[in-house]
Amino acid sequence: MSDGSTAKAAPIKAGFAALIGRPNVGKSTLLNRLIGEKIAIVSPKPQTTRNRILGVVTRPEGQVAFLDTPGIHQAKGALNKLMVETALTAANECDVVLFMIEADASGVSQGNQLVVKQLQRLKKPVILVINKIDEIKKAMLLPLIAQWKDVLPFAEVVPISAREGDGVEQLFALVAKLMPETPEPLFPADVFTDQAERTLVAELIREQVLRHCREEIPYSTAVVVEVFDESDRETGKQGLVRIDAAIFVEREGQKAIVIGKRGAMLKTIGTDARKSIERLLGCKVFLALRVKLEERWSDNLRGLRKMGYSQ
Numbered sequence: 001m002s003d004g005s006t007a008k009a010a011p012i013k014a015g016f017a018a019l020i021g022r023p024n025v026g027k028s029t030l031l032n033r034l035i036g037e038k039i040a041i042v043s044p045k046p047q048t049t050r051n052r053i054l055g056v057v058t059r060p061e062g063q064v065a066f067l068d069t070p071g072i073h074q075a076k077g078a079l080n081k082l083m084v085e086t087a088l089t090a091a092n093e094c095d096v097v098l099f100m101i102e103a104d105a106s107g108v109s110q111g112n113q114l115v116v117k118q119l120q121r122l123k124k125p126v127i128l129v130i131n132k133i134d135e136i137k138k139a140m141l142l143p144l145i146a147q148w149k150d151v152l153p154f155a156e157v158v159p160i161s162a163r164e165g166d167g168v169e170q171l172f173a174l175v176a177k178l179m180p181e182t183p184e185p186l187f188p189a190d191v192f193t194d195q196a197e198r199t200l201v202a203e204l205i206r207e208q209v210l211r212h213c214r215e216e217i218p219y220s221t222a223v224v225v226e227v228f229d230e231s232d233r234e235t236g237k238q239g240l241v242r243i244d245a246a247i248f249v250e251r252e253g254q255k256a257i258v259i260g261k262r263g264a265m266l267k268t269i270g271t272d273a274r275k276s277i278e279r280l281l282g283c284k285v286f287l288a289l290r291v292k293l294e295e296r297w298s299d300n301l302r303g304l305r306k307m308g309y310s311q
Contacts, residue, residue: 013062014186015179018090020119021100022111023071024048026131030100030162031055031068034172038280039193039200040068041207048210050079050309052086054194056187062176063185067094072115079298082309088118096178097122098171099152100129103136103144103159108151116151125155125178129171134161197281198225199308204276205245205289208269209258217257220250222297222307239283248294248307258291266291 019027028040028049035055041048053068067090070083091097099119101112108116119126128148133141145157156174160167193200202223209221227244247269249255259266266289274287297303 011181011183012185013176013179014064014182015095016065016067016093017096017098017175017179018067018087018094019069019098019100020087020091021071021115022109023073025071025100025102026162027068027071027100028053030129030131030160030168031066033162033165033168034066035192037192038276039195041203041210043207043210045210045215048207050083052090056192057172058185058187058189059172059176061173062179063187064172064175064179065186066098072118073111074114077299078301078304079309082304091118091122095124095180096155096175097124097126098129098175099126099154100131101148103130103133103141108147119152126152127171127174127178128152128154128157130157130159131162133159133166134164198228200280201225201228201243201277202245202308204280205247205269205273205287207276208273209247211272212265212269213258217249217254220254220298221258222248222309224248224307233281233283240286241277241281241283242286242288243277244288244290246290246292248292248297250293250295250297252293255291255293 019031021027024044028042031040031053032038032042034057039055040053049068049070055066055068057064057066069087069090072084072087073080097119099115130141130144141159149157155178158167158171158174160171162168202225206221206223209217209223223245225243225245227242229242232240247258249258257265258269270287270289274285277285277287294303294306297307
């Protein structure tokens with residue numbers, strides 16, 4: 001016979017973890033590996049990530065909302081300063097910080113010292129994540145850990161290969177263990193990001209600009225999705241999404257490079273971007289790209305707002 005009382009659900013481990021580090025250490029690759037979906041674009045060029053990107057992992061051990069952040073560097077210009085501020089804000093607001101470095105025998109570089117200086121102010125667990133261990137000899141790993149062990153009072157030191165997946169499950173288990181207890185999950189179990197489809201589409205287009213254009217071009221470009229028409233997908237007629245997007249550059253000469261001879265470069269960017277977008281949306285996509293000029297957009301608040309970067 002029931003006494004009318006309701007059984008109380010057991011608390012679970014749930015919270016936020018920030019991925020912090022220098023540009024191009026593999027933060028976005030790790031986030032995509034953890035989520036099992038591509039929600040952060042990846043490029044060999046530094047400073048690919050410009051916004052903070054949320055990726056939620058829900059497992060029996062707990063729920064962790066990972067925040068991929070822009071690389072911390074000596075910032076010059078409004079956009080770069082905003083990127084560094086975004087990373088430091090995420091570190092301050094999260095429950096656990098994952099400080100990512102590359103498996104590099106050179107030790108504590110000047111760039112990493114800049115990150116360490118910021119992390120010293122935090123009063124929360126910091127895990128040192130040594131990425132790209134697949135690129136070094138195993139004999140180099142222990143000396144590298146020894147070089148770092150006294151730099152900060154790390155909660156854990158975890159060697160991984162985000163690209164190959166080595167050590168990633170062990171890392172998640174450690175992060176989940178450090179999360180606070182909550183009466184219920186922070187996000188529904190089927191949610192894996194807070195990024196809108198329009199935002200993900202813009203990033204997939206920018207990824208192809210990073211891939212195909214010359215070194216000086218990608219840092220001066222931004223992508224804005226101006227039309228995202230999914231009326232056919234919603235009614236089930238053809239499952240087609242129509243997208244019009246603008247690639248913004250800062251100088252006339254850059255515009256010519258992105259368009260290419262007889263439009264060849266823009267066509268290549270559009271073809272590869274469309275394939276990625278179709279994988280993301282799970283349907284056919286009609287993608288129209290234009291290149292627009294917005295002088296010095298990365299150096300002023302108005303330009304940052306127009307491109308969607310201003311907080």
